[in-house]
Amino acid sequence: MEKATFFDPGASVSVLTTQPLDRLLDYKAPEGGCMLGAFVEVPLGPRKVIGVVWGPGVGDYDRSKLRSVIRVLDAAPMRDEVRTFLIRASEYTLTPMSAMLRLAARAPGLGDPPSMRKVYRLGLGQPDRMTDARSRVLAVLEEFGGLSFTQKELAEMAGVTTSVIKGMVKLGAVAEEDTPRDLPFPPLDADRPGKALTEAQAEAAQTLRAALQGGDYGTTLLKGVTGSGKTEVYLEAVAQAIRQGRQALVLLPEIALTAEFLTRVEDRFGTRPAEWHSGVTMTERRRIWRMAGLGQLQLVVGARSALFLPFQNLGLIIVDEEHDTSYKQEDGVLYNARDMAVLRASICSSQVVLASATPSLESWTNARAGKYRRLELTDRFGPSTLPEMRAIDMRNEQLEAGRWISPSLRTAVQARLNRGEQALLFLNRRGYAPVTLCRACGEQIGCQHCDARMVEHRFLKRLMCHQCGETTPIPTQCPSCKAEGKLAPVGPGVERMGEEVTATFPDARVSVLSSDLFGSARALKAEIETIAAGGADIIIGTQLVAKGHNFPLLTLVGVIDADLGLQGSDLRAAERTFQLMRQVAGRAGRADKPGIALLQTYQPEHPVIQAILSGDEEEFWKAEAAGREAAGVPPFGRMAGIVLSGTDLQTVFDLGNALAQNDTPLRQAGAEVLGPAPAPIARVRGRHRVRLLVKAPKGVAIQSAVARWIAPFKLKGDLRLAVDIDPQSFL
Numbered sequence: 001m002e003k004a005t006f007f008d009p010g011a012s013v014s015v016l017t018t019q020p021l022d023r024l025l026d027y028k029a030p031e032g033g034c035m036l037g038a039f040v041e042v043p044l045g046p047r048k049v050i051g052v053v054w055g056p057g058v059g060d061y062d063r064s065k066l067r068s069v070i071r072v073l074d075a076a077p078m079r080d081e082v083r084t085f086l087i088r089a090s091e092y093t094l095t096p097m098s099a100m101l102r103l104a105a106r107a108p109g110l111g112d113p114p115s116m117r118k119v120y121r122l123g124l125g126q127p128d129r130m131t132d133a134r135s136r137v138l139a140v141l142e143e144f145g146g147l148s149f150t151q152k153e154l155a156e157m158a159g160v161t162t163s164v165i166k167g168m169v170k171l172g173a174v175a176e177e178d179t180p181r182d183l184p185f186p187p188l189d190a191d192r193p194g195k196a197l198t199e200a201q202a203e204a205a206q207t208l209r210a211a212l213q214g215g216d217y218g219t220t221l222l223k224g225v226t227g228s229g230k231t232e233v234y235l236e237a238v239a240q241a242i243r244q245g246r247q248a249l250v251l252l253p254e255i256a257l258t259a260e261f262l263t264r265v266e267d268r269f270g271t272r273p274a275e276w277h278s279g280v281t282m283t284e285r286r287r288i289w290r291m292a293g294l295g296q297l298q299l300v301v302g303a304r305s306a307l308f309l310p311f312q313n314l315g316l317i318i319v320d321e322e323h324d325t326s327y328k329q330e331d332g333v334l335y336n337a338r339d340m341a342v343l344r345a346s347i348c349s350s351q352v353v354l355a356s357a358t359p360s361l362e363s364w365t366n367a368r369a370g371k372y373r374r375l376e377l378t379d380r381f382g383p384s385t386l387p388e389m390r391a392i393d394m395r396n397e398q399l400e401a402g403r404w405i406s407p408s409l410r411t412a413v414q415a416r417l418n419r420g421e422q423a424l425l426f427l428n429r430r431g432y433a434p435v436t437l438c439r440a441c442g443e444q445i446g447c448q449h450c451d452a453r454m455v456e457h458r459f460l461k462r463l464m465c466h467q468c469g470e471t472t473p474i475p476t477q478c479p480s481c482k483a484e485g486k487l488a489p490v491g492p493g494v495e496r497m498g499e500e501v502t503a504t505f506p507d508a509r510v511s512v513l514s515s516d517l518f519g520s521a522r523a524l525k526a527e528i529e530t531i532a533a534g535g536a537d538i539i540i541g542t543q544l545v546a547k548g549h550n551f552p553l554l555t556l557v558g559v560i561d562a563d564l565g566l567q568g569s570d571l572r573a574a575e576r577t578f579q580l581m582r583q584v585a586g587r588a589g590r591a592d593k594p595g596i597a598l599l600q601t602y603q604p605e606h607p608v609i610q611a612i613l614s615g616d617e618e619e620f621w622k623a624e625a626a627g628r629e630a631a632g633v634p635p636f637g638r639m640a641g642i643v644l645s646g647t648d649l650q651t652v653f654d655l656g657n658a659l660a661q662n663d664t665p666l667r668q669a670g671a672e673v674l675g676p677a678p679a680p681i682a683r684v685r686g687r688h689r690v691r692l693l694v695k696a697p698k699g700v701a702i703q704s705a706v707a708r709w710i711a712p713f714k715l716k717g718d719l720r721l722a723v724d725i726d727p728q729s730f731l
């Protein structure tokens with residue numbers, strides 16, 4: 001049990017607010033007093049703001065002059081372990097505490113009193129006159145004796161209008177009651193029998209159960225090819241946590257949060273879990289946030305921000321597809337949900353399971369070093385086998401200009417069509433063509449506000465900047481030399497592939513899966529489900545098809561440009577290409593039909609392509625780890641990115657130079673700074689961007705060194721400085 005600390009009325013307390021202030025504010029505890037951790041409303045100037053009671057007053061104020069906390073909100077006080085989590089996460093990511101609190105107080109209507117709603121059940125009175133409609137209402141209420149319904153639900157179930165129900169309430173035949181709007185979640189049944197596990201699955205599940213029973217913190221890397229049953233295994237760990245009366249959280253990349261997944265959970269536990277992501281209604285979010293804090297919710301399936309829910313007794317966190325780059329939040333608070341999951345678990349004595357077919361090098365290394373337990377499922381479940389992987393050497397293929405499907409790949413696709421199977425063509429490029437070029441003057445159309453090319457989106461009939469989202473109509477005239485009708489698309493995007501495929505296979509049903517072609521995440525998910533059910537013959541997709549969905553009829557994956565990811569200067573380019581190719585290939589041959597993956601490449605001898613083809617993952621990781629260790633880069637060294645931005649390039653560079661020249665705190669700590677240099681995308685939304693990179697050996701406390709280094713610099717005008725600890729992308 002946590003030690004409850006209570007502040008008597010009038011005692012001075014310090015409050016952390018969600019306002020961007022760099023300190024705690026002192027107030028007088030309200031009438032009735034308040035608990036440590038209580039969510040409160042306090043006056044700040046003329047406004048009322050939300051905060052959390054953080055401890056006894058810190059300032060040296062005259063108590064009689066302190067303003068009083070306005071009221072304590074109707075929410076469970078923040079637990080000690082959540083406070084510790086926020087503090088440690090703030091220290092790790094160098095994020096102000098007020099911003100951390102905003103993540104943890106994301107409950108819509110947190111300040112509202114508990115709202116009530118009217119529900120209806122069987123009354124004691126008798127209707128004066130029995131009509132058909134009235135008897136149907138009574139029949140529904142009698143059949144579901146213990147339950148109560150909203151007026152709308154009851155009307156729908158009985159097939160009557162709400163006025164019938166209103167009439168019956170007047171007569172007392174139906175009783176109307178008030179109940180709190182935020183209802184607890186129905187309990188999950190952990191003891192419903194799951195699937196009969198294979199020997200390897202059962203062994204892995206047993207290890208996880210035992211770890212949970214131990215009651216301590218631990219992290220397990222659950223590695224297994226797509227389809228090997230990782231989900232089946234971790235659902236057993238969820239069952240164990242629930243049996244122990246603890247809560248569980250399953251984090252998924254948002255796009256993998258499909259109805260299919262939720263149905264699977266429902267099949268296993270008899271009821272749906274709470275769902276937390278950007279598409280969830282405000283009312284439902286409020287309910288989840290509250291019930292998590294009251295312990296009346298056992299399982300949340302959600303996107304990365306679910307990590308900041310106020311769980312009362314969190315016993316297990318699953319991070320599925322743990323290598324996925326979308327776990328890194330790239331806006332606002334720059335945190336990696338995978339790392340924060342481990343941090344939170346270590347504070348509240350929980351278990352973490354990191355599941356992946358192609359783990360990040362960080363997790364692989366932690367497992368090798370013995371920091372993480374490692375479990376491996378090597379076989380796919382059932383008759384399906386891993387697809388065979390082969391390269392198509394593009395140097396030997398005859399291609400017309402403006403065409404990207406080689407004759408070899410075309411033949412393979414045709415064979416699938418003849419057999420009624422599906423083929424997936426993968427190209428990680430949205431839009432129609434990455435470059436629009438003027439054939440008269442050679443100009444490439446760029447964005448007005450960014451250092452990026454405009455990408456043609458024929459479906460939207462616009463040119464679009466993938467940096468800032470700016471769009472313009474597709475011009476007919478070159479903006480530079482004014483020549484008419486000379487603009488030409490160069491290079492392939494998925495939309496252009498769609499054209500080529502339709503021309504090459506006129507009878508095939510083609511579906512292009514790219515996030516920007518669908519109005520909403522829901523529409524996209526619906527299309528994915530249609531495809532899974534056989535609604536398309538050829539699927540053309542960007543990287544979103546790589547994420548956790550089963551296409552049982554899919555037997556061929558064609559990678560249009562396997563070299564694409566290898567060109568960047570990103571330190572993770574090889575790792576990313578390896579993961580993506582393996583993931584995409586893993587989509588093929590899931591049911592009883594063996595699959596094949598064909599990689600179009602101009603450099604089949606490249607070590608990464610070789611590693612992908614050989615399927616020898618351990619060899620790839622070892623080589624990649626050795627290379628990074630020699631270079632002293634993550635995970636064998638530490639890095640922090642500093643991005644400076646502002647509207648005036650010279651001012652931004654001046655600040656960069658000043659930082660680089662005054663690096664004593666870094667050098668004292670054993671770190672070095674590289675730069676300033678223009679960021680790879682040197683201008684975004686009209687703001688110039690300059691980058692510095694701090695590098696340090698593994699043992700260095702890079703956060704405190706960076707904090708001491710930047711502290712003396714005051715940002716004037718519109719200058720901004722963002723610190724990115726463990727940067728993932730170098731844009």
Ligand code: ADP
Pocket residue numbers: 195196197198201224225226227228229230231232233381
């Ligand atoms: P992964 O998470 O590793 O991709 P899944 O857990 O999704 O693998 O399993 C792949 C498919 O095989 C799913 O449809 C799953 O229901 C099925 N499956 C896995 N293990 C079993 C089992 N022991 N019994 C029955 N079906 C299983």
Ligand code: ZN
Pocket residue numbers: 447448449450451452465466467468469470684685
């Ligand atoms: Zn732009």
